[in-house]
Amino acid sequence: MxxxxxxxxxxxxxxxxxxxxxxxxxxxxxxxxxxxxxxxxxxxxxxxxxxxxxxxxxxxxxxxxxxxxxxxxxxxxxxxxxxxxxxxxxxxxxxxxxxxxxxxxxxxxxxxxxxxxxxxxxxxxxxxTLGRNYHSEIKENKYYFVDPYFVTHWNLYTILYNAIYLLFHWKPICIIAKKHPDPKTGFRKKMIMTTFYREYKRFFRKEILINAEYTNQQSIEYIRKFPTDEELLKEAERLVKCYAKAKLVVTSRIHCALPCLGLGTPVIYTEDAHQSEASACRFGGLRELFNILKWDNGHLIKEFDGKTPLDDTSSWSNKTIWKExxxxxxxxxxxxxx
Structure with a gap:
């Protein structure tokens, strides 16, 4: 067969x-x-x-x-x-x-x-089930932000607000903008990443945000770099092995968050509170498995217990209802x- x-x-x-x-x-x-x-x-x-x-x-x-x-x-x-x-x-x-x-x-x-x-x-x-072959007892002091959800609705107020905030937090935002895979460049990208920084800084210490690795899971670049199915599967395996060793993963991708549960890697799922029905219909029964940060009207809302902002000394654990x-x-x- x-x-x-x-x-x-x-x-x-x-x-x-x-x-x-x-x-x-x-x-x-x-x-x-x-x-x-x-x-x-x-x-x-x-x-x-x-x-x-x-x-x-x-x-x-x-x-x-x-x-x-x-x-x-x-x-x-x-x-x-x-x-x-x-x-x-x-x-x-x-x-x-x-x-x-x-x-x-x-x-x-x-x-x-x-x-x-x-x-x-x-x-x-x-x-x-990915913990079957890919669970790692070795954990590195690495944080991964994989397509963390945030969005800015630009108007005169948000432009001025972000510009002033960027002025006072120039260095960390520049570091994050350089790491983040968003294809935009220059001052425009820094303004976009200002929205990310000012909200996520409420839940993660600055040191975590500037030292984290930033990546995405959907891009035309995957086809350019990995043109065959075999190469794409190998790249998926490489990512899973990285997630298996991570200290914490923050993501809006369910096929990053769910694998992290299976791997035993602490994960926080980020979501849009106003996503379309075509998107929301995917989550029935899955959403309950996660610790969640919800983006609602320009702000993150915490939907889990535990002290924040998180730092390197914070202990973190996932829910366990996924195991069955x-x-x-x-x-x-x-x-x-x-």
Whole structure:
């Protein structure tokens, strides 16, 4: 039997979190015999293969349901609200019923499938299992800020406010602006990073913010640097190994935050309080797993216990309710891949 992984490349670049999901699935495969593009599932005409179907579905709904040459295991799937009608046609419902029960990454997908008479349950995300192969007992004194959420709505007041704040905090903001991967440059970038600094400084000491590593998980640069699926999977593995050794990760990416739970790395999830329905529908059942900083009307709001601002002496721990989900996922995937 052949075993393959899902790959996902978009015109706007790569979300390396999709390959972190693939990495989680790869832990259970006896071997990796290639990749199948998530947006071309119906077109697949290679050898019959087993495929763990965890992921976000999908941009190209015309490619659903998948090829009959794919033997699927439906676990940790999300059907987005933007394409739910196309993905739950009569043909699709009949197809999914053949592979019940369907494990869903979020409770919104559970409700959506159950409303169509499909046996579905909340499985959580495959990345919760990454501690199986990638947990590290060695922790470095490193802080990672991975796409931490913040936004500035520019008007005369915010321009003046940020300009004055920048003047009085020039050095630390310049250091952070140089590190942050935002492609903007010069004074404009410093003004943007002023918004980040003045709010996040309320919860993290200045020393943490200026010494942290800043990175992103979605960029066109991933395609330029890592043109093949194999290289992208390797880069995902490199990031996971970094997160495994981190002292703390702060991120708005669920496929950074969820892996950190599985790895046993302290993580704070940052979110937009006013995100779109298409974005919010991904989080049912997952949000409860995190310690959260919520961005609401230009300010961060803490939704967890504990003293802030955090410094190098602060002790930090995640919630533990994710562990049962991870154990069940590991058992199910091991059984499927035998």
């Amino acid at each position: 052949k075993y393959k992984l899902l790959s996902i490349k978009g015109q706007g670049g790569v979300n390396i979190g999709d390959y972190i999901q693939a990495l989680a699935s790869s832990q259970f495969l006896p071997q990796i015999d290639g990749f199948i593009d998530r947006e071309k599932l119906k077109d697949y005409n290679g050898e019959e293969c087993k495929l763990i179907m965890n992921g976000w579905y999908m941009h190209n709904a015309q490619q659903w349901p998948p090829s009959s040459k794919i033997i699927p295991f439906y676990v940790a799937v999300h059907f987005n609200s933007t394409v739910k009608d196309k993905l739950l046609s009569d043909e699709s419902i009949a197809y999914l019923k053949k592979y019940e029960p369907i494990g869903c990454r979020d409770t919104n997908t559970v409700k959506l499938l159950q409303s169509k008479g499909i046996n579905a349950y909340f499985s959580g995300c495959m990345t919760l 989900l991870a154990e069940r996922l590991a058992t199910q995937c091991t059984r499927f891949c035998k």
